Amino acid sequence: MSRPSKQEEMVGFPVPDYRFDQKNEMFKRAFWDEQFETQRTRFYNEVGFQDKPGWGKVDFSIRNAAWNVEWSFGMGNSRSNSGLYAWEGIHPKAERFVRTGGRVEGTPSEMSNVVKKAALRLGADLVGICRVHPNWVYSHEYNLITQEHYPLELPKGCDNAVVMAIEMDYHTLRSSSMVLQGFATGHAYSKMAFLANMVAAFIRGLGYRAVPCGNDTALSIPLAMxxxxxxxxxxxxLVTKKLGPRVRLCKVFTDLPLAHDHFEPFGVVEFCKTCKTCASNCPSQAISHGEMTTEGPNISSHSGALKWYINAEKCYTYWGTRRTDCTQCIRVCPFNKMPGKIHDLSRFLIKRAPLFNRLLVKLDEVLGYQKTLPVSRFWGKG
Ligand code: SF4
Ligand code: SF4
Structure with missing residues (x-):
C-alpha cells in the first residue's frame, strides 16, 4: 500500500489507493457473474410467501409498497443519473426564480448552515458535509437497466458532498428476520430518492450544480464518515452516534463552496473488537470474527484500508436462499437502540471508558436486546 496522501491524512481514516469498479459490487455482480445466477433468480424472480407470521402476502405487499418510490422513480440501485436522481434539471415552475437575481453567495460556513438546515427540513435525520476523495467515486458504473459498463466521473468542480442519513424503523428491524424488515429498508430507500432529489433542487435553486445519488456513483460509507x-x-x-446502524445513506455532490465537517470516531471500532455479536448471529457467516485486515475476501471488497470486510458472496447467497433480504446484523448490534438516557450513558462510556465494553456487550445480551420482537407488534395486534 502506498503512503497516505495529504488528503487522506486530512480525512482521518485510510483510503484505498484505487477506485472501486461498481461492476464488482455484489448486487451488480449477480447480473453478470454466472456463479450467482441461481441466487439472483431466487431473489428477484421467486415469490417466498410462507404460512407463518411476517411472511404472508400482506407482509410482502407492505414491503413492496415501501419500495415503490425507489423502484418507480428513484432507481438508484439500478443506475445513476435518472429519475429522482437525475443530475440536471429544474422544474419549469422554478426556472424563473433560478434565473433571476444571480447566485446566492455567502461564506462556506454560512452556506453549509443553510444547506444543512434545508436538508433536515426536507427530511434528513442526520446531515454532514465533506470534501470528496477521488477514490470514493466508482471508477465505472454497471447499469442494470442497459447492462452497460462505462467509466464514471463526477461533473467538474462537484468536490463537495452533502451526506444524509435516513432512519429505519426500530421496531420493524427488531422483528427481523422476516420479510417485514424489508419494509424498513424499502421505506428508507424511497425516502432517500425523495430527499436527495429535493436537496439537489434546493442547491440548484441557489444557482449551483447538484448531483443527487443513492447507492450509485460513489461509496456512501466513507463519505458519511x-x-x-x-x-x-x-x-x-456505518454506525452513527444517534441512530446506530439503523440508517440508509444518500448524498448530493455540488460545486457550491461549503465548509466541511470531519471524521468523529466515538469508539465503535474499539467496541467491535470486543463485541462480535453480529458475527455470532450472522446466518451466512459473512462477518469476520477475526482481526481487521487490509484485504477483503473477494473482488466485491474495496480492499486496501485496514478494517473488517464482510464476505458479500456469502451474504448474497443467503439472501438468495431465503428470497429476500436480511438485517439480522443490524437487529442484534448493541448500537441499534432508540435514543434515551441509558443509551446515551452507554455511548458516553464506549467513547471514554472502553474498559466497560465487555460488560456492556454482556448487559445487552442479558437484557434481551438480541431477542426478536413479535411481528404482531407491526400490525398492532400485540
Ligand atoms: S445481512 Fe444477514 S447474512 Fe448479510 S451480513 Fe448481515 S446478518 Fe449476515
Ligand atoms: S454487533 Fe455492532 S458493535 Fe457488535 S461487533 Fe457487530 S458492528 Fe460491532
Missing amino acids: AAGLGEWSRMGL
Whole structure:
C-alpha cells in the first residue's frame, strides 16, 4: 500500500489507493457473474410467501409498497443519473426564480448552515458535509437497466458532498428476520430518492450544480464518515452516534463552496473488537470474527484500508436462499437502540471508558436486546 496522501491524512481514516469498479459490487455482480445466477433468480424472480407470521402476502405487499418510490422513480440501485436522481434539471415552475437575481453567495460556513438546515427540513435525520476523495467515486458504473459498463466521473468542480442519513424503523428491524424488515429498508430507500432529489433542487435553486445519488456513483460509507456521521464497524455498515446502524445513506455532490465537517470516531471500532455479536448471529457467516485486515475476501471488497470486510458472496447467497433480504446484523448490534438516557450513558462510556465494553456487550445480551420482537407488534395486534 502506498503512503497516505495529504488528503487522506486530512480525512482521518485510510483510503484505498484505487477506485472501486461498481461492476464488482455484489448486487451488480449477480447480473453478470454466472456463479450467482441461481441466487439472483431466487431473489428477484421467486415469490417466498410462507404460512407463518411476517411472511404472508400482506407482509410482502407492505414491503413492496415501501419500495415503490425507489423502484418507480428513484432507481438508484439500478443506475445513476435518472429519475429522482437525475443530475440536471429544474422544474419549469422554478426556472424563473433560478434565473433571476444571480447566485446566492455567502461564506462556506454560512452556506453549509443553510444547506444543512434545508436538508433536515426536507427530511434528513442526520446531515454532514465533506470534501470528496477521488477514490470514493466508482471508477465505472454497471447499469442494470442497459447492462452497460462505462467509466464514471463526477461533473467538474462537484468536490463537495452533502451526506444524509435516513432512519429505519426500530421496531420493524427488531422483528427481523422476516420479510417485514424489508419494509424498513424499502421505506428508507424511497425516502432517500425523495430527499436527495429535493436537496439537489434546493442547491440548484441557489444557482449551483447538484448531483443527487443513492447507492450509485460513489461509496456512501466513507463519505458519511468524512462528513462526521459515524464510523465503520465489524459488520461493514456505518454506525452513527444517534441512530446506530439503523440508517440508509444518500448524498448530493455540488460545486457550491461549503465548509466541511470531519471524521468523529466515538469508539465503535474499539467496541467491535470486543463485541462480535453480529458475527455470532450472522446466518451466512459473512462477518469476520477475526482481526481487521487490509484485504477483503473477494473482488466485491474495496480492499486496501485496514478494517473488517464482510464476505458479500456469502451474504448474497443467503439472501438468495431465503428470497429476500436480511438485517439480522443490524437487529442484534448493541448500537441499534432508540435514543434515551441509558443509551446515551452507554455511548458516553464506549467513547471514554472502553474498559466497560465487555460488560456492556454482556448487559445487552442479558437484557434481551438480541431477542426478536413479535411481528404482531407491526400490525398492532400485540
Ligand atoms: S445481512 Fe444477514 S447474512 Fe448479510 S451480513 Fe448481515 S446478518 Fe449476515
Ligand atoms: S454487533 Fe457488535 S461487533 Fe457487530 S458492528 Fe455492532 S458493535 Fe460491532
